[in-house]
Amino acid sequence: MKKFLCVSLALLLSLGLFAGCTGHRAEDSEQEDPTKTTLRVATYEGGVGAEWLENAAARFEERYADAKFEPDDPNKTGVNVIVTESKRYNGETMLDSLKSETADVFFTETVNYYDHVNRGNFADITDIVKDETLEEFGEEGTILSKMDTAFADYLSVDSKFYGVPFYEGIYGIMYNKQVFLNYGLYYVHSGTLEGDKADTLTFITPNNTLGETLSAGPNGELGDYDDGLPATYAQFEELVRHIREDTSVIPFSYGGAVREYPSRAMMTYWADAEGYDQMRLNFTLTGKATDLVESIGGDGTVQTYSDNVSPADAYKLRKQAGQYYALSFLSDIVLGNPGNYKTNGNTHLDAQSNFIKGILDPNAFDVYAMHFDGSWWENEASDAFASLEQLYGDAASRSKMQFGFMPIPKPTADTVGKGVTLLSQANSLAFIRSTTDKLDLAKLFLQFMHTDAELSAFTATTSMTRPFTYEIGKGDQAKMSEYAKSLYAIRSEAKVIHPYSKTELFMNNQSFFAMDSWSWETNVDGKRANNPFIAFLDGSITSAADYFNGLYTYYSTNWIAR
Amino acid sequence: MKKSFAAATPGKGKLRVNRDLLFYILLLAFPLAQFCIFYIGVNFNSFLLAFQTYNTQTSSFVWDAGANFSQLWRELTSSSMLLDMLKNSLIAWVFSSLLGTVGAVFFSYYIFKKFPCKNVFRVILFLPSVLPGILLVMLFQTFGDEAIPAYIEVLFGTEIEGLFLNADTRLIMVIVYSVWIGFGTQVLIYTGSMEQISPSVTEAAKLDGAKPLRELWSVVIPEVMPAINTFLVTGIAQIFINQVNLWSFFGETVPYQEMTLGYYMFYLVNRENAGTKLYYYGYASALGLICTFIAIPLTYVVRHFLGKLEDK
Numbered sequence: 001m002k003k004f005l006c007v008s009l010a011l012l013l014s015l016g017l018f019a020g021c022t023g024h025r026a027e028d029s030e031q032e033d034p035t036k037t038t039l040r041v042a043t044y045e046g047g048v049g050a051e052w053l054e055n056a057a058a059r060f061e062e063r064y065a066d067a068k069f070e071p072d073d074p075n076k077t078g079v080n081v082i083v084t085e086s087k088r089y090n091g092e093t094m095l096d097s098l099k100s101e102t103a104d105v106f107f108t109e110t111v112n113y114y115d116h117v118n119r120g121n122f123a124d125i126t127d128i129v130k131d132e133t134l135e136e137f138g139e140e141g142t143i144l145s146k147m148d149t150a151f152a153d154y155l156s157v158d159s160k161f162y163g164v165p166f167y168e169g170i171y172g173i174m175y176n177k178q179v180f181l182n183y184g185l186y187y188v189h190s191g192t193l194e195g196d197k198a199d200t201l202t203f204i205t206p207n208n209t210l211g212e213t214l215s216a217g218p219n220g221e222l223g224d225y226d227d228g229l230p231a232t233y234a235q236f237e238e239l240v241r242h243i244r245e246d247t248s249v250i251p252f253s254y255g256g257a258v259r260e261y262p263s264r265a266m267m268t269y270w271a272d273a274e275g276y277d278q279m280r281l282n283f284t285l286t287g288k289a290t291d292l293v294e295s296i297g298g299d300g301t302v303q304t305y306s307d308n309v310s311p312a313d314a315y316k317l318r319k320q321a322g323q324y325y326a327l328s329f330l331s332d333i334v335l336g337n338p339g340n341y342k343t344n345g346n347t348h349l350d351a352q353s354n355f356i357k358g359i360l361d362p363n364a365f366d367v368y369a370m371h372f373d374g375s376w377w378e379n380e381a382s383d384a385f386a387s388l389e390q391l392y393g394d395a396a397s398r399s400k401m402q403f404g405f406m407p408i409p410k411p412t413a414d415t416v417g418k419g420v421t422l423l424s425q426a427n428s429l430a431f432i433r434s435t436t437d438k439l440d441l442a443k444l445f446l447q448f449m450h451t452d453a454e455l456s457a458f459t460a461t462t463s464m465t466r467p468f469t470y471e472i473g474k475g476d477q478a479k480m481s482e483y484a485k486s487l488y489a490i491r492s493e494a495k496v497i498h499p500y501s502k503t504e505l506f507m508n509n510q511s512f513f514a515m516d517s518w519s520w521e522t523n524v525d526g527k528r529a530n531n532p533f534i535a536f537l538d539g540s541i542t543s544a545a546d547y548f549n550g551l552y553t554y555y556s557t558n559w560i561a562r
Numbered sequence: 563m564k565k566s567f568a569a570a571t572p573g574k575g576k577l578r579v580n581r582d583l584l585f586y587i588l589l590l591a592f593p594l595a596q597f598c599i600f601y602i603g604v605n606f607n608s609f610l611l612a613f614q615t616y617n618t619q620t621s622s623f624v625w626d627a628g629a630n631f632s633q634l635w636r637e638l639t640s641s642s643m644l645l646d647m648l649k650n651s652l653i654a655w656v657f658s659s660l661l662g663t664v665g666a667v668f669f670s671y672y673i674f675k676k677f678p679c680k681n682v683f684r685v686i687l688f689l690p691s692v693l694p695g696i697l698l699v700m701l702f703q704t705f706g707d708e709a710i711p712a713y714i715e716v717l718f719g720t721e722i723e724g725l726f727l728n729a730d731t732r733l734i735m736v737i738v739y740s741v742w743i744g745f746g747t748q749v750l751i752y753t754g755s756m757e758q759i760s761p762s763v764t765e766a767a768k769l770d771g772a773k774p775l776r777e778l779w780s781v782v783i784p785e786v787m788p789a790i791n792t793f794l795v796t797g798i799a800q801i802f803i804n805q806v807n808l809w810s811f812f813g814e815t816v817p818y819q820e821m822t823l824g825y826y827m828f829y830l831v832n833r834e835n836a837g838t839k840l841y842y843y844g845y846a847s848a849l850g851l852i853c854t855f856i857a858i859p860l861t862y863v864v865r866h867f868l869g870k871l872e873d874k
Contacts, residue, residue, distance in 0.1 A: 092839065112838040118621035256707070256727055259815040264835075343727055346703065425835060510618035511837030528643040528818045538729035538817060557640045558633065 036080040037069040039441050042089045042103035044110075047380035048167055050085040052461040053107065057081035059457075060448050069441050079441065091116065091429070104436040105445055107166050109428035113155065114510070116431070122162035123432040128443045129161040136444075137451040146450065146468040150280070154500035162431060164450065165467040167458075168496060169426030170375040170405075171264040173252075175229075177402035177482060178359050179369050182207055183247045185239060186228030187215035193222070197413035199234035203242060218407045220417025225489035226407035231416045233325070236409045237332050243369050244339045252333060253344035253368040255351030262372040262533035263520055264425060266326040271423035272408040274322030276495040279421060283501035283513065285314040292319040296545045300328055311505035315555035323551065325411040327532055327544035334536035335543075344368060352377055353384035356401065360392045370406065378403060378483045379462045404486035420494035424467060425515050459484060465491050467498060505561055512560045522550035523557070611847035616840045623844070630848035643818045644849075650733070651822040654806045657737045659797030662744045663790060669745060670752035670786075671778050684749070691746030698743065699810040706735050726811065733820055740806045748793060755786040791868045798861045802853035803827075823853060 032038045043050050065078045091111030098121040116122050130144040144152055151165055180186055184206040190196050196215040204212050214228030230236035243251040254262055271279045281287050294303040302321050309316050333340050345351035358367035388396035410416045432442045452470045459465055460476035463484035499515050506513050521530045524546050535541040612630055614623040638644050669687055673680045690698055707724030714722050725731040767781045805825035808816050814833040827850055830842040
C-alpha cells in the first residue's frame with residue numbers, strides 16, 4: 001500500500017511536467033500536401049492570434065489554386081499554406097536560430113530589426129516593398145507607399161528592405177460602453193460646442209432614458225464616435241469622481257502582473273498632448289522643442305519655453321509639457337482615491353476576463369467602467385468571450401458586447417479638437433527567412449498580405465490595426481465589433497508615431513531609446529523609479545511634479561551622449 | 563591493482579588500460595566540456611563584456627573600458643538605487659541563509675528525533691524541491707493575494723489588499739516564500755548528517771541528563787557543523803545573485819527600491835520593450851564584476867571564521 005501511494009504521488013507530481021502543454025496543435029505537425037507547393041507561415045502566439053492568418057492563407061490558396069510554383073515538378077499545382085503559432089516565434093528568441101527554422105514567412109513581435117539584419121537572418125525584400133507595385137492584386141501603389149515614412153526610413157538599410165511593419169500596439173484605456181450607458185456615465189451636450197469644454201457638465205440619466213444629446217467629446221464634433229466622453233482632463237477627473245461616488249461601479253481595473261500597462265498607456269497620452277511633431281523629437285533628437293516646462297504652479301498650470309535640442313543635449317526633452325500632463329492625469333487617478341482602481345486579476349488574461357464579465361451579472365461580479373490595456377486586448381480575450389458566451393449566451397459574445405478604446409481627453413480646454421496623436425509600442429515585424437528555398441512564393445504571399453483587402457480583413461478579424469494606410473471594406477465593416485469600430489475611428493483621424501529614427505545616436509543606442517527606457521526613469525531626491533503607476537500606487541513618489549522634475553535629473557545625469 | 567591485473571594477463575594489459583582510460587575520458591569529457599563552456603567560458607566572457615558596450619546599429623560589442631563603470635559610478639553617486647538593492651539583498655540573505663539555516667537545523671533535528679508528524683514535516687519541507695517552481699509561486703501568490711484577504715474578510719469583515727499587491731507586505735511575503743523553499747535541500751542534507759551521528763554519542767548525552775535542546779546544541783550541531791558551514795559559505799556568493807523569485811512573482815514590474823542585486827542584473831538583460839537585451843550585457847557584467855570583487859574576500863573571511871568556529 002505504501003509503495004502504491006509513493007508511486008501514485010510520484011506520478012501525480014510528475015504531471016507538473018506537462019503544465020506548459022496546451023491544446024494547440026503541435027508546431028509543424030500539419031502534413032504537407034504532396035500535390036501542392038508548401039509554404040510555411042509562422043506567427044507569435046499572443047494577442048494577435050492566428051485566426052486572421054489562417055483565413056488569409058485560405059484565401060491565398062484559393063487565389064492560386066491553379067498556379068504552378070514548381071515548374072520542375074508536374075505533380076504540384078497550387079499552394080498549401082501551413083500556418084503555425086508558437087511562443088518561440090519571438091524575434092528575440094529566434095535571433096540565433098531563425099536560419100534553421102522551417103517556416104518561410106514570419107509575422108512576429110519583439111524584433112530588433114538591426115540585430116537580425118546584421119546576422120543575415122532576413123531575406124532582401126526590397127523589390128516587393130519599394131519597386132514592384134501591387135498590380136497583381138489590382139492595386140497601383142507599392143507596399144512602401146502605404147507605409148509610415150519614419151518607419152520606412154528606419155527599415156531602410158542602405159536603401160534595402162528586409163522587413164515590413166506588422167501590427168500597431170497602442171496602449172490606452174478601454175471602456176465598457178454598456179456600463180457607460182447603463183450607469184449614466186456619458187456627458188450631456190451643453191448646447192454649444194464651446195460649452196462642451198467646460199470642466200463640469202451634467203451626466204445622462206442611466207440608460208439615457210431622457211434621450212439627451214451627448215456632448216462633443218475630445219474631437220469637438222457632435223454626432224461621432226467620441227460623443228459623451230470626457231473632452232478634457234478636468235472632465236475625466238469629474239467622470240472618475242462621479243463613477244466612484246455616485247455609482248456602484250469601479251472606475252478602473254488593471255492586471256496585477258502587468259502594472260507596466262498603465263504607465264505605457266500614459267505614453268500615448270503624452271504623445272497626444274505633445275502632438276506628432278514634438279513627440280517625434282524624442283526619436284529624431286534634433287529640432288525645436290516648443291513646450292518645455294519652465295515651472296509648475298501650485299494648481300498644476302505650467303509655464304513653458306522653447307529651446308533647440310540636438311543629440312548632445314536631447315535630455316532636455318524630459319521637460320516636455322506633454323509628459324507632465326500625462327503624469328498629472330495618472331496621478332489624479334491613482335493618488336486621488338484608492339477607490340478609483342482595483343486589481344481585477346493577476347494576469348492580463350484574468351484581468352480582461354473580469355473586466356468583460358462584470359456587466360453580465362452585476363450582482364455577482366464587480367463592474368468596471370475602464371481598463372488599462374493595449375489595443376489588442378479584445379482579440380487577446382477571445383477565449384474569455386467564448387467561455388462567457390457558454391455561460392451567458394449570445395449577449396456575452398464578442399460581437400454583441402460593446403467596448404471601446406477611450407478617446408484621449410485633452411489636457412486643457414483650448415486643445416480640444418486639435419487632432420489626435422497615438423504612439424505605437426509594438427516592435428513587431430513581418431519578414432522572410434533568408435534561408436528559405438521558396439523566396440519567390442514567400443514574397444508573393446507577403447505582397448498578398450499587404451493588399452488593401454487583406455489589411456482590412458486583418459482589422460475586421462483582430463480588432464487591431466496595421467501601420468499602413470488602408471480603408472476598411474464595407475463587408476469587413478459589417479464584421480467589426482463595437483470595439484474594433486471605435487479603435488478604427490480614432491486611428492483614422494490620428495497620426496501614429498512609431499518610435500524609430502535614423503539619427504546616429506538613436507541608431508547606435510536603440511535600447512537606450514526604447515520606449516520603456518527613454519521615458520519614465522526618474523530620480524527624485526536620490527530615489528529612483530521607472531514606472532509612475534507603481535510609484536504612485538506604492539506611495540514612493542507622491543506628486544506628478546516630483547516625478548516629472550526627477551526625469552530631467554536622471555536623464556541629464558545619465559545622458560548617453562556623454 | 564591495475565598493474566597486477568595487467569601482469570596476470572600478459573598481452574591484454576595494455577588494451578585493458580587503454581579501455582579504462584577511454585572509459586575515464588568518456589566519463590569526464592561531458593562534465594568537463596560543460597564546465598569549460600558554461601562556467602569558464604561564460605564567466606570569462608562576462609569579464610570581457612564588463613569592458614565593452616553594444617552598438618545596436620552594427621550589432622557588435624565595442625571595447626570601451628570605462629563606460630559601464632562610469633555609468634555605475636554615476637548611478638551610485640546620484641541615487642540610492644544600488645544601495646537599496648544591496649540592502650534588500652542583505653535582508654534576503656539574512657533571512658534565507660542565516661535564519662533559514664537555523665530553521666532548517668531545528669526541523670532536521672525534529673525529524674531526526676522522530677518526533678510526532680515527522681514525515682508530514684519532511685514532505686511539506688521537501689515538497690518545494692520536487693514541484694515546479696512556477697507552480698509553487700502561483701499557489702503562494704494566489705494564497706497571499708486571494709485566500710488570505712478572503713479569510714480576513716470572512717472572519718473579521720475587513721477588506722484588505724492582497725499581500726503581494728500591498729507594498730508594505732510584498733517583500734515580507736517574498737522572503738517567507740524564499741525561506742520555505744530553501745528548507746528542502748538543507749533539511750535533506752542535515753538529516754542525512756544527523757543520521758551519521760553514532761547512537762552511542764547521543765545515548766551518552768541522554769545518560770548525562772541532556773535535554774533535547776542541550777543535545778542539539780552540544781552534540782548534534784557540532785557533528786553537522788561541516789554541512790552547515792558549507793551552506794553558509796556558499797550563501798555568501800548568493801547575496802549578490804539571489805533574486806528571491808521576484809521575477810517569478812512579479813515579472814519586470816518590481817520597483818527599484820524592492821529589487822535585489824541579483825534580480826536587477828537578471829532584469830537588465832531580460833525585460834521586454836527595452837530594445838535588444840545585448841545592449842545591457844556590458845553594464846550588468848560590470849555590476850557583476852564588482853559584486854564578485856566584494857564576494858570573493860567576504861567568502862574567504864566567512865570561511866576562515868567558520869573554520870575556527872568548527873575547530874572549537
